[in-house]
Amino acid sequence: MKRFLKILQENLSEERLNHSLGVARTAYYLAQKHLPEKKEKAFLAGIIHDIAREWPEERMIAFLKAKGYHITPEDKLNPVVLHAPAGAYFSRDMLGIYDEEIFSAVSRHTLGAVDMTELDMIIFLADLIEPGRSFAQRQNLLIASFQDLKRGMLLALENTVEYLRNKNKTIDSRTLLVLNYFREIVAKKSKI
Numbered sequence: 001m002k003r004f005l006k007i008l009q010e011n012l013s014e015e016r017l018n019h020s021l022g023v024a025r026t027a028y029y030l031a032q033k034h035l036p037e038k039k040e041k042a043f044l045a046g047i048i049h050d051i052a053r054e055w056p057e058e059r060m061i062a063f064l065k066a067k068g069y070h071i072t073p074e075d076k077l078n079p080v081v082l083h084a085p086a087g088a089y090f091s092r093d094m095l096g097i098y099d100e101e102i103f104s105a106v107s108r109h110t111l112g113a114v115d116m117t118e119l120d121m122i123i124f125l126a127d128l129i130e131p132g133r134s135f136a137q138r139q140n141l142l143i144a145s146f147q148d149l150k151r152g153m154l155l156a157l158e159n160t161v162e163y164l165r166n167k168n169k170t171i172d173s174r175t176l177l178v179l180n181y182f183r184e185i186v187a188k189k190s191k192i
């Protein structure tokens with residue numbers, strides 16, 4: 001545990017460590033509501049999700065290449081997204097957290113995916129709604145996430161896309177794909 005804390009401190013600034021603790025706690029509460037048998041796992045995934053967030057770009061790329069990870073042209077346009085898979089490999093291979101569900105949740109916490117598990121969604125959402133975050137939609141997103149993870153995902157992705165559009169920033173095609181997926185499943189659910 002001591003070694004683990006030391007590694008967290010070595011890789012994260014105080015601010016990011018606080019964020020990670022906030023994500024861990026929020027993920028724990030979200031899991032208590034939606035996935036109670038995995039709340040400890042949610043806490044652990046939350047605490048390590050940003051472990052590679054402050055690495056220099058070159059380190060992230062070199063590390064992922066060494067792991068045989070395929071870096072796409074879109075990743076190269078916005079390399080910050082790579083901290084998610086880099087964090088997943090680091091947690092598994094350097095911290096010894098051999099857990100496929102944690103690996104998946106950490107590696108999907110920036111872009112999401114069309115086949116996200118509940119734990120994936122919990123980490124994705126906890127990252128946005130932890131107490132240290134402040135943005136206009138935070139409260140709505142928090143309520144939606146506790147009510148229904150998929151509706152939370154839809155709202156989160158809609159907010160992200162709107163934010164990027166307003167800032168005239170490029171939107172990753174993978175984000176749009178995931179947004180459309182959640183639009184469809186939430187619409188289907190509300191028809192039942």
Ligand SMILES: [Fe+2]
Nearest residue numbers: 049050053109
């Ligand atoms: Fe992150």
Ligand SMILES: [Fe+2]
Nearest residue numbers: 019049050127
């Ligand atoms: Fe984060």
